[in-house]
Amino acid sequence: MGKAKKRVLIVDDSAVVRQTLSDIISRHPGLEVMATANDPFQAAERLRREIPDVIVLDVEMPRMDGITFLRRLMAQRPLPVVICSTLVGEGSRTFLAALEAGAVDVILKPNLATRKFLEESSIRIQDAILAAAHARLDRRRQIPNEAKLTADAVLPPAGRTAMAQTTLKVVAIGASTGGTEALRVVLEALPPTAPPIVVVQHMPEAFTANFARRLDELCQITVKEARDGDSVLPGHALIAPGGKHMLLTRSGANYRIEVKEGPLVNRHRPSVDVLFRSVSRVAGANAIGVIMTGMGDDGARGLKEMRDRGARTIGQDEATSVVYGMPAEAKKHGAVETEAALTAIPEAIMRAVNHAASRIKA
Secondary structure, X not given: OOOOOEEEEEEOOOHHHHXXXXXXXXXXXXXXXXXXXXXXXXXXXXXXXXXXXEEEEOOOOOOOOHHHHHHHHHHHOOOOEXXXXXXXXXXXXXXXXXXXXXXXXXEEOOOOOOHHXXXXXXXXXXXXXXXXXXXXXXXXXXXXXXOOOOHHHOOOOOOOOOOOOOOOOEEEEEEOOOHHHHHHHHHHHOOOOOOOEEEEEOOOOOOHHHHHHHHHHHOOOEEEEOOOOOEOOOOEEEEOOOOOEEEEEEEOOEEEEEEEOOOOEOOEOOOHHHHHHHHHHHOHHHEEEEEOOEOOOOOHHHHHHHHHOOOEXXXXXXXOOOOEOHHHHHHHOOOOOEEEOHHHHHHHHHHHHHHHHHHHHO
């Protein structure tokens, strides 16, 4: 017998959206639509009869908005919820409010403009629902990876040519499901003297600017959404913009950011593998790589490339990962030098920075 499909309840006041989401979910072999509801009251009635594995929830609905329903649900019977809305695409703070209320992830409603956009929206929606279904449940369960592009699609593998010397350290962090909260914990604990930090958090476009602004309010370091050509500076963290790949480049001894278009890599854009590969090429042993909570294996190969070129590497442990997928795959590839609990990662980063500095001086 095959594995049971994950059952999904869709809550949205638009019949067109409910049908589109139903079609997208039903096309995935591991998912099925349990039911649909056009508002939270219908959803609550349905939940009295049966419980889904995941709820996909709109924000703006009649009679009760989705965030209010989410808060009530989490207070009474916590279930994995993925917020699916157009409001977040307008740069509102709905994204942060949804995560604070207990949503596992937030995604944009499917883009019907072109076939390519619809296909990419479908991939993101399916992956978010699958990740939510496994969040905080059986963390040992593995999801088979589907065919996908590697970092080669954006940045060819490094050759054997020697790179110009620099001593500036840089920290590269990759995360996915559960990563928004994990990043807050890590970045809040880092001192203003921290080395430059570059981050890929799997997140659609229009979310990352507000996310970065929120982190900037909370952290001692400066946090902002990265722009093409940005300098990578000590005491600063740059978050890859949603919908674009981010690479580390170098001009002389100084690091810069390149933001570029490109295909989905490991089913993601931005991709952790793309960032990590670029870091391995231009920073080598001056880099520290960190891979944190998330579904799938994005970043595992890139982190191994970083370690092979002398970087120090850290993986979040299973006990503190919302989904122990990406760190587990990196560990399996031999990419993780040190495994650490979430709250221990900031100290591990600074220890790795100091160790790298002393090693280079020696």
